[in-house]
Amino acid sequence: MSHPILDRFQFRRLPFQADIDAGALYPSESFEQGRLRLKQAVRDRGMVLVTGEYGAGKSALVRAVTSQLASSSYRVLYVAGVSGSNSLRPVVEGLLDQMGEKIPFNNVPRCLAVLQKALLRSYEQNVVPVVTVDDVHALDTRAWLGLKTLTNFEMDSKMPFCLWLMGPRQDLMGPLRQAGLAEVRSRLQFCYHLKGLQEHELEPYLAAHLRWAGCDRALFPRDVARELFRLTNGLPRTVNRLAYHCLMAAALEGKDLIDQTCLDRAVSEVLPPGLS
Numbered sequence: 001m002s003h004p005i006l007d008r009f010q011f012r013r014l015p016f017q018a019d020i021d022a023g024a025l026y027p028s029e030s031f032e033q034g035r036l037r038l039k040q041a042v043r044d045r046g047m048v049l050v051t052g053e054y055g056a057g058k059s060a061l062v063r064a065v066t067s068q069l070a071s072s073s074y075r076v077l078y079v080a081g082v083s084g085s086n087s088l089r090p091v092v093e094g095l096l097d098q099m100g101e102k103i104p105f106n107n108v109p110r111c112l113a114v115l116q117k118a119l120l121r122s123y124e125q126n127v128v129p130v131v132t133v134d135d136v137h138a139l140d141t142r143a144w145l146g147l148k149t150l151t152n153f154e155m156d157s158k159m160p161f162c163l164w165l166m167g168p169r170q171d172l173m174g175p176l177r178q179a180g181l182a183e184v185r186s187r188l189q190f191c192y193h194l195k196g197l198q199e200h201e202l203e204p205y206l207a208a209h210l211r212w213a214g215c216d217r218a219l220f221p222r223d224v225a226r227e228l229f230r231l232t233n234g235l236p237r238t239v240n241r242l243a244y245h246c247l248m249a250a251a252l253e254g255k256d257l258i259d260q261t262c263l264d265r266a267v268s269e270v271l272p273p274g275l276s
């Protein structure tokens with residue numbers, strides 16, 4: 001595959017892409033703390049909430065944990081919330097579809113009952129479901145309460161699966177404070193807020209992605225890395241986008257290192273005017 005970045009820097013694959021191997025993800029302090037908590041949540045089972053700004057790496061965190069789970073003992077399910085008049089329906093139907101269950105037509109309460117039985121059946125067959133619902137800020141109050149009902153087993157004496165909820169904290173704190181969701185809050189084992197990279201973590205983060213691509217050289221000088229941190233506030237998704245476009249600018253201009261000009265070109269292509 002011919003590509004300016006691959007050709008110029010002789011990478012094995014493109015760096016700063018979402019498909020980076022889970023084992024190659026950089027373990028920042030906040031990322032590692034989140035990983036440890038979710039590993040414990042696998043053992044404890046139950047409902048947890050993972051928050052973070054847009055692009056903080058919540059999905060990558062879940063992927064890092066679930067990629068280490070044996071498929072013979074765990075069943076990983078993922079669905080994203082969608083806003084609408086009945087936001088629970090696509091979530092529940094999506095999970096039923098992944099579990100290979102027949103979906104009751106236009107009957108959300110029945111879907112919930114079928115899903116609950118399927119989750120319990122999987123657990124009784126010694127395969128623990130690990131369910132991630134992303135973008136939970138899109139869910140309405142009824143959807144939140146519906147998800148909570150999934151955790152009602154044998155008068156709350158059993159929890160046969162993991163339910164991990166994810167979303168941006170700035171969009172969740174308001175809805176979760178509603179009096180009607182007090183019972184949901186009481187079911188949360190913990191709420192973990194994933195932070196972005198710290199300034200001293202940016203250079204090793206860049207190095208980890210370059211290493212995964214097959215490059216052991218430092219292509220981002222320290223002054224460029226510092227400016228990259230300032231522009232992105234350490235949010236991995238924005239770091240990845242800017243770093244990729246920096247490499248593209250360098251490749252097209254025949255440069256071996258990223259300089260300020262490359263960064264300026266990347267900013268003009270990635271960040272809207274006024275945000276840099």
